[in-house]
């Protein structure tokens with residue numbers, strides 16, 4: 669799989685604010701890369717540098733083999749970017765917006781087919797301001813795709829949407845990837861990152877603090893799992909000797925076995941072998957959110 673975006677040691681300052689201190693990441697062809705980080709971490713600034721909308725102070729950016737600081741207009745023909753809602757006039761009609769955007773960016777599919785693809789035909793004559801949140805998102809995604817881009821940048825696209833509209837927006841993103849378009853997605857939502865993204869880059873205070881698939885991040889940056897059960901007063905100290913067990917605690921007759929992710933089957937077998945068969949065994953695994961919060965906290969200090 670090729671690399672479509674390479675960012676190396678990107679830095680960008682606005683006056684006294686070091687918005688991006690040292691950001692490096694890659695985006696592979698055909699993947700959905702999620703960029704996560706708290707408010708002010710430097711995500712938007714990084715993505716704007718990648719798109720050629722801002723000039724970095726330092727570092728190297730390569731997008732589809734082009735340097736965005738030199739080839740911004742050539743790049744614009746090959747990438748798509750989701751606009752902010754506030755950038756469209758409320759009275760602009762859906763059909764007008766699509767016709768206008770595709771006239772600026774010739775070479776893509778006919779705008780009516782984009783309108784059809786994204787289920788906006790019934791709204792062709794509707795003003796942007798009259799659309800629901802989900803319909804607006806759909807239009808903004810469609811507008812980002814009128815030039816049939818190879819890479820599309822989406823920024824906080826589900827903020828303020830109801831659960832059903834969020835899910836249908838996720839389906840839109842999956843459809844974009846299914847067409848072969850690479851997606852770079854800035855998000856604050858862990859469920860969105862987990863559900864949609866092949867890989868994640870976590871940014872805190874202008875630096876990348878972790879990169880990997882959601883599962884890799886959880887495995888690499890957590891203490892592992894905790895197996896809990898009631899032992900009815902049985903002596904369970906033998907569990908301390910099992911492979912991968914870090915610690916065994918008994919709290920109010922409830923046993924807590926902390927260890928690596930592969931510990932639960934060993935605990936189950938060892939208990940059964942000794943005739944202990946608790947019927948309330950649970951395994952608690954840290955969530956992506958737990959790991960993210962820890963990474964971001966460490967990244968700030």
Ligand SMILES: Nc1ncnc2c1ncn2[C@@H]1O[C@H](COP(=O)(O)OP(=O)(O)OP(=O)(O)O)[C@@H](O)[C@H]1O
Nearest residue numbers: 682685686687705706707708709710711712713714
């Ligand atoms: N045009 C600008 N002029 C001055 N400072 C800016 C400008 N744009 C961003 N900043 C500052 O740079 C830092 C990084 O902002 P940026 O928007 O890149 O972060 P972000 O991670 O996208 O945040 P959010 O999640 O809140 O959108 C912040 O401290 C912000 O106030």
